[in-house]
Amino acid sequence: MEDRYKSFMAVVIIGLFSSCATSPEVDELNEKMETLQQQVADSYKPGFGEFMSIVQVHHEKLWFAGTNANWPLADFEVHEIEEIFEDLKQFHAERKESELLGMMDPALDSMDAAIGQQDTAMFRASYLLLTNTCNSCHIATEHGFVVIKTPDTPPFSGQVFLPEN
Ligand code: HEC
Known part of the structure; x- marks a missing residue:
């Protein structure tokens, strides 16, 4: 009697857990989370x-x-x-x-x-x-071939570098 009661409870508990784990709300949340994770992974970041x-x-x-x-x-x-x-x-x-x-x-x-x-x-x-x-x-950083120097000419001809007044 005692053992039957225990196994009955075990079935009830497993049933509760599995019904929770597969409830439509949880599925929906999991799906949303996966979509968000994918969006973060795909978002653009300049190198x-x-x-x-x-x-x-x-x-x-x-x-x-x-x-x-x-x-x-x-x-x-x-x-x-x-x-x-x-x-x-x-x-x-x-x-x-x-x-x-x-x-x-x-x-x-x-x-x-x-x-x-x-x-x-x-x-x-x-x-x-x-x-x-x-x-x-x-x-x-092993990029010694990128050599920066004082520029000779402005990078753009369409911008005024003289002060306004
Ligand atoms: C923390 C270290 C560090 C500093 C400080 C730094 N650089 Fe760089 N720079 C790098 C690295 C690393 C790269 C290679 C980037 C890559 O992997 O594409 C690089 C690449 C560059 C390039 C190459 C881009 C190209 O396509 O030709 C330029 C231009 C450049 N840096 C300009 C500068 C200038 C100007 C400064 C200073 C105002 C500066 N860097 C300061 C580490 C640095």
Whole structure:
């Protein structure tokens, strides 16, 4: 009698579990979760090199902004560079190259100070330090063939680099 009662309860419990596990609501939730996981996996994330190509544009614009004493534009460009490096840390946290991004800080701080003080000589020195740091990281990450230098011409002919007044 006791054993029959036990096996009866076991059947009831298994029945309850299996009916829970296969209830339409749970199936629907599982399906939604799988769809969401797929969407996250398929969502677009720019690659490390794509972020770098954007950094390159702002690095070049920065030179023409600073050498034309266009300090508001120079300030904007250096902050764009800083933001992209922050994005790289966030979106490519798994890449070991991202651990080296901190090496840019002294050059960026120096550039921030030069722009704040509207000091052209300091701007030029900071730009050299910035560019050398780009190249140091390229060497450290086995991309020494990507050599960055001070640009000779503005990256776009359709933008004015002279200050407004
Ligand atoms: C943390 C290290 C690091 C720093 C700092 C860094 N880079 Fe890079 N850079 C890389 C790596 C790694 C690649 C190769 C990316 C890839 O795998 O596609 C790269 C690639 C590039 C490329 C090649 C893109 C192309 O298709 O030609 C350019 C341009 C570039 N970097 C510009 C810069 C500039 C400008 C700076 C400084 C303002 C800079 N990088 C700072 C690591 C760095």
